[in-house]
Amino acid sequence: MDSFAFTILGTQGAARRGELRTAHGMIQTPAFMPVGTRGAVKAVTHRDLLDLDAEIILGNTYHLYLKPGDAAIARLGGLHRFIGWDRPILTDSGGYQIFSLADRRTISDRGAAFRSHLDGSLHLLTPESVADIQLQLGSDIAMVLDECIATPADEAATRIAMERSIAWARRARDRWLQVRDDPQAAGVVVTNAGQAQFGIIQGGTHPALRTESVQATRDIGFEAYAIGGLSVGEPPPVMYDVVAHTAPQLPEEAPRYLMGSGMPDDLIECVARGIDLFDCVLPTRNARNGQLMTRYGPLSIKNAQFADDSRPPDPECGCYTCRRFSRAYLRHLFTAGEMTAATLNSIHNLYFYLDTMRRIREALVFGSFDQLRQEFHQTFSRRPQH
Amino acid sequence: MDSFAFTILGTQGAARRGELRTAHGMIQTPAFMPVGTRGAVKAVTHRDLLDLDAEIILGNTYHLYLKPGDAAIARLGGLHRFIGWDRPILTDSGGYQIFSLADRRTISDRGAAFRSHLDGSLHLLTPESVADIQLQLGSDIAMVLDECIATPADEAATRIAMERSIAWARRARDRWLQVRDDPQAAGVVVTNAGQAQFGIIQGGTHPALRTESVQATRDIGFEAYAIGGLSVGEPPPVMYDVVAHTAPQLPEEAPRYLMGSGMPDDLIECVARGIDLFDCVLPTRNARNGQLMTRYGPLSIKNAQFADDSRPPDPECGCYTCRRFSRAYLRHLFTAGEMTAATLNSIHNLYFYLDTMRRIREALVFGSFDQLRQEFHQTFSRRPQH
Numbered sequence: 001m002d003s004f005a006f007t008i009l010g011t012q013g014a015a016r017r018g019e020l021r022t023a024h025g026m027i028q029t030p031a032f033m034p035v036g037t038r039g040a041v042k043a044v045t046h047r048d049l050l051d052l053d054a055e056i057i058l059g060n061t062y063h064l065y066l067k068p069g070d071a072a073i074a075r076l077g078g079l080h081r082f083i084g085w086d087r088p089i090l091t092d093s094g095g096y097q098i099f100s101l102a103d104r105r106t107i108s109d110r111g112a113a114f115r116s117h118l119d120g121s122l123h124l125l126t127p128e129s130v131a132d133i134q135l136q137l138g139s140d141i142a143m144v145l146d147e148c149i150a151t152p153a154d155e156a157a158t159r160i161a162m163e164r165s166i167a168w169a170r171r172a173r174d175r176w177l178q179v180r181d182d183p184q185a186a187g188v189v190v191t192n193a194g195q196a197q198f199g200i201i202q203g204g205t206h207p208a209l210r211t212e213s214v215q216a217t218r219d220i221g222f223e224a225y226a227i228g229g230l231s232v233g234e235p236p237p238v239m240y241d242v243v244a245h246t247a248p249q250l251p252e253e254a255p256r257y258l259m260g261s262g263m264p265d266d267l268i269e270c271v272a273r274g275i276d277l278f279d280c281v282l283p284t285r286n287a288r289n290g291q292l293m294t295r296y297g298p299l300s301i302k303n304a305q306f307a308d309d310s311r312p313p314d315p316e317c318g319c320y321t322c323r324r325f326s327r328a329y330l331r332h333l334f335t336a337g338e339m340t341a342a343t344l345n346s347i348h349n350l351y352f353y354l355d356t357m358r359r360i361r362e363a364l365v366f367g368s369f370d371q372l373r374q375e376f377h378q379t380f381s382r383r384p385q386h
Numbered sequence: 387m388d389s390f391a392f393t394i395l396g397t398q399g400a401a402r403r404g405e406l407r408t409a410h411g412m413i414q415t416p417a418f419m420p421v422g423t424r425g426a427v428k429a430v431t432h433r434d435l436l437d438l439d440a441e442i443i444l445g446n447t448y449h450l451y452l453k454p455g456d457a458a459i460a461r462l463g464g465l466h467r468f469i470g471w472d473r474p475i476l477t478d479s480g481g482y483q484i485f486s487l488a489d490r491r492t493i494s495d496r497g498a499a500f501r502s503h504l505d506g507s508l509h510l511l512t513p514e515s516v517a518d519i520q521l522q523l524g525s526d527i528a529m530v531l532d533e534c535i536a537t538p539a540d541e542a543a544t545r546i547a548m549e550r551s552i553a554w555a556r557r558a559r560d561r562w563l564q565v566r567d568d569p570q571a572a573g574v575v576v577t578n579a580g581q582a583q584f585g586i587i588q589g590g591t592h593p594a595l596r597t598e599s600v601q602a603t604r605d606i607g608f609e610a611y612a613i614g615g616l617s618v619g620e621p622p623p624v625m626y627d628v629v630a631h632t633a634p635q636l637p638e639e640a641p642r643y644l645m646g647s648g649m650p651d652d653l654i655e656c657v658a659r660g661i662d663l664f665d666c667v668l669p670t671r672n673a674r675n676g677q678l679m680t681r682y683g684p685l686s687i688k689n690a691q692f693a694d695d696s697r698p699p700d701p702e703c704g705c706y707t708c709r710r711f712s713r714a715y716l717r718h719l720f721t722a723g724e725m726t727a728a729t730l731n732s733i734h735n736l737y738f739y740l741d742t743m744r745r746i747r748e749a750l751v752f753g754s755f756d757q758l759r760q761e762f763h764q765t766f767s768r769r770p771q772h
Contacts, residue, residue: 038724040719047706067722084711324432326468
């Protein structure tokens with residue numbers, strides 16, 4: 001596959017500084033991917049994202065399939081053209097949304113039957129149809145459908161879902177290869193011939209299951225691999241251990257994507273354990289709730305103490321929000337219910353995440369990653385700072 | 387007053403091409419002023435407004451007085467500094483908001499007693515306190531408190547409110563001059579020494595009352611004059627007639643501001659009758675409701691027919707939204723409830739209004755205003771186009 005390639009530019013311990021080529025351009029890794037569930041990162045415009053230098057965004061297969069539908073998007077030339085975003089897009093498979101959003105879902109070996117959370121309509125998504133949908137969307141990176149389960153789960157339940165996810169992954173890969181080989185015969189409109197497909201490692205917090213999942217998923221063979229089923233409520237050290245156990249078993253030459261993480265310290269700790277790609281709704285969702293992330297920790301902008309505070313949210317931050325606006329004004333916008341509060345807070349939080357990744361990448365180039373990691377933990381606390 | 391000056395660069399019939407100098411910079415007139423009620427133009431950032439080249443925005447005295455309060459804003463250096471906007475700001479007096487938003491209001495000669503729509507707290511605003519509040523906010527243009535009445539109103543009721551507005555205007559001017567002369571003695575923190583104060587002409591749709599109001603308000607003497615009490619439900623031709631009757635009686639050398647108008651055709655028709663400044667919530671409010679203004683008329687982006695429409699809202703428009711996004715995507719964002727819909731629609735509508743004013747100004751320079759006016763009416767219809 002020509003349009004997808006990963007180059008490791010340097011390493012420090014298990015951490016990797018890399019460059020990922022996709023059909024819509026390069027991504028410098030380790031990278032954080034802002035989440036644009038329904039084809040838009042909430043509360044910001046694409047030009048805000050370009051100004052932040054987001055190199056890739058996420059779309060969600062479950063949401064886009066339901067509305068406006070992958071067929072409509074394919075008719076309009078694919079997801080990039082539909083949403084007017086020229087840079088890379090990753091689409092997740094919808095497995096997590098079927099699990100967390102859909103009504104009356106029934107998971108069987110065949111796939112997931114459920115009712116839409118929007119209008120109650122009945123749907124069946126299978127590993128094959130989810131591959132087809134993403135080929136019609138034309139994302140640069142497609143994820144296979146996996147089965148998500150309620151956590152914490154015991155080993156037996158985790159094994160069942162893990163084994164089903166492997167069987168689904170094999171079918172997803174077969175279908176994906178078949179459609180790419182002959183889209184017309186498959187009746188699928190492939191809007192991005194350069195799409196890559198990632199497998200997902202499951203197995204919860206059970207090391208043996210993770211190892212089994214890695215082996216089986218590697219045997220199927222994907223362009224790259226993600227670690228799923230984490231950031232679902234387990235304590236951070238447990239997540240870090242699973243990542244430390246799983247990442248080194250993945251092919252060294254392919255990028256590794258930790259799905260759905262996380263807090264800023266998670267990013268640094270998981271880069272240290274060999275992760276290259278991250279996504280999380282936290283910076284944008286928390287922004288809409290008035291929580292701004294700073295290098296000292298989260299700051300709740302609605303607090304009354306900020307009413308007269310003329311300082312920017314983070315005096316050391318270079319984002320548009322911090323360069324132009326005070327805590328007092330941002331508090332006013334938030335408490336007044338102005339939409340602009342969500343926009344300015346999201347710009348700040350995304351900048352913080354993307355800038356943290358930039359600093360990590362720089363540190364990896366200059367061999368100072370361990371120092372950055374130490375310094376980060378010295379100032380950063382997950383407790384609200386004010 | 388040095389910081390406030392109006393220069394007429396040219397005229398065509400009653401229409402004027404001018405340049406208004408304020409303490410925070412120049413405004414090319416005729417100009418449209420986007421409304422930023424609570425210190426933010428809804429759904430857009432200041433940098434969106436700079437990109438649109440909005441030269442002045444409005445703030446609302448009623449809203450800012452209640453929250454976060456003019457004293458807090460003065461402590462933070464005034465409204466410009468508080469909201470991070472360096473260009474001119476006009477604050478309206480709050481008269482219309484007391485009339486339309488406040489609970490249990492009692493208007494007497496003394497002023498307006500009312501309960502806050504936010505928390506029910508009791509307030510009294512007088513011509514004097516409204517002048518003080520705006521001096522503390524430090525807007526470049528302050529409006530006097532006037533009495534707004536329910537419409538349609540008979541001549542007797544209109545006369546009573548008009549006469550009270552004149553008495554209030556005299557007190558507002560006296561207080562404003564007194565505070566500017568000695569802020570310390572008045573106990574007012576003047577955050578913008580270059581503020582100008584505008585009087586407001588009332589008198590409803592009754593020409594004789596308008597004439598009386600003009601004479602009395604000119605006798606008091608302000609830096610400039612606004613026409614109030616229009617765009618409150620009267621048919622457009624009635625509004626145009628009142629403007630045509632009133633505007634020529636106002637001092638030729640001062641800018642004329644038509645408050646709260648209007649539809650795009652209102653702008654052109656009232657420029658033709660001698661108006662220099664406009665404001666209206668219509669472009670931003672309608673944007674949030676999914677209505678996009680085009681040179682053919684309003685377009686309701688939520689309509690199902692746009693689901694597969696790859697054209698921009700207005701193919702001839704040069705705004706960010708029209709350059710980058712399709713009707714299909716904008717419809718998707720709106721029907722999905724994405725905040726970005728409000729942002730992109732507001733950017734388009736503000737561009738349309740500001741661009742219409744730009745075209746009017748250019749036509750006035752090149753002597754082609756009558757032609758522009760004819761062409762505009764040939765394509766524009768207030769009926770939804772689709």
